[in-house]
Amino acid sequence: MINTDYALVVTGANGNLASHFNRKVLQQGYNLILLYHNNRQRLDELLMECASRIRLIRTDFASADDLKRQFADVFTETGWIPRGLFHTTTARSSDFQPLADSPEATWEYVIDVNIKGTFRLLKALIPYFRKYNYGKIVLMGSNVSRIGLPRGSAYSLSKAAMGNLSRCLATEEGHNNIFINTISPGPIKMDDSHFSESYRKFREEYYKERIREIPLQRCASVEDIFGLAWFLLSENNSYITGEEFYITGGKL
Numbered sequence: 001m002i003n004t005d006y007a008l009v010v011t012g013a014n015g016n017l018a019s020h021f022n023r024k025v026l027q028q029g030y031n032l033i034l035l036y037h038n039n040r041q042r043l044d045e046l047l048m049e050c051a052s053r054i055r056l057i058r059t060d061f062a063s064a065d066d067l068k069r070q071f072a073d074v075f076t077e078t079g080w081i082p083r084g085l086f087h088t089t090t091a092r093s094s095d096f097q098p099l100a101d102s103p104e105a106t107w108e109y110v111i112d113v114n115i116k117g118t119f120r121l122l123k124a125l126i127p128y129f130r131k132y133n134y135g136k137i138v139l140m141g142s143n144v145s146r147i148g149l150p151r152g153s154a155y156s157l158s159k160a161a162m163g164n165l166s167r168c169l170a171t172e173e174g175h176n177n178i179f180i181n182t183i184s185p186g187p188i189k190m191d192d193s194h195f196s197e198s199y200r201k202f203r204e205e206y207y208k209e210r211i212r213e214i215p216l217q218r219c220a221s222v223e224d225i226f227g228l229a230w231f232l233l234s235e236n237n238s239y240i241t242g243e244e245f246y247i248t249g250g251k252l
């Protein structure tokens, strides 16, 4: 049985992957601290089912100035003990242009949210993991970190940063019993109805091309990702840290 005070922190909590993860983790008995940005429809559905075991934090990772205080408020109010972090938040390149044609602001935004935002998040949360001498962290990267993403160089660069961050932090925080790994999938089958038409079209074309290259001949499902994320975040993971795992159906 899981201690009823244990909590996991999930970012991008209303997103495709996180919303699947949230449901599975609630079934396992953890409390959830869910960080969301603008959209929260899926979180509202979850709250209707299980409000006492969920706390929401609204934050924009482009600034996230208040994150330290927001975590402190939740931990003080609930008495929950943070055990892990599943970081799925991502900004995407919105202009789909070659680097040479990209405005600097596009790069800045993606880097601010995905890289600096991850820094802000980890700065705010690691002191709690240190305090309890326990923490399991999973960052979401992407296979684009090794194959690149034409017309999405800022996103691709920011995803590559996750694997390297894991390697650094695993070294820095191992003696505090804090583990950190990155999961870097290829395309995941997801509900894209909330994306703009132009972004949907970009993804559709991109996915069509990618599936031709995947030996298993399909995208990953959210369940395919959950299996590994759950293991890495669980107490069963007693020796794996600093790694980047590619889930790509055999595509190198």
Ligand SMILES: NC(=O)c1ccc[n+]([C@@H]2O[C@H](COP(=O)([O-])OP(=O)(O)OC[C@H]3O[C@@H](n4cnc5c(N)ncnc54)[C@H](OP(=O)(O)O)[C@@H]3O)[C@@H](O)[C@H]2O)c1
Pocket (backbone or CB within 6 Å): 011, 012, 013, 014, 015, 016, 017, 018, 036, 037, 038, 039, 040, 059, 060, 061, 062, 087, 088, 089, 090, 091, 113, 140, 141, 142, 143, 159, 184, 185, 186, 187, 188, 189, 190
């Ligand atoms: N889906 C794929 O094919 C795929 C493939 C490889 C890797 N990945 C990685 O897997 C992770 C999850 O992907 P997903 O498909 O579940 O993504 P998703 O559904 O697009 O979710 C991303 C989440 O990030 C939030 N977000 C965006 N900008 C933010 C900001 N400035 N501050 C705070 N939160 C912000 C969004 O909230 P709002 O909607 O409210 O803005 C959303 O909930 C991502 O890190 C992605 O890079 C995905």
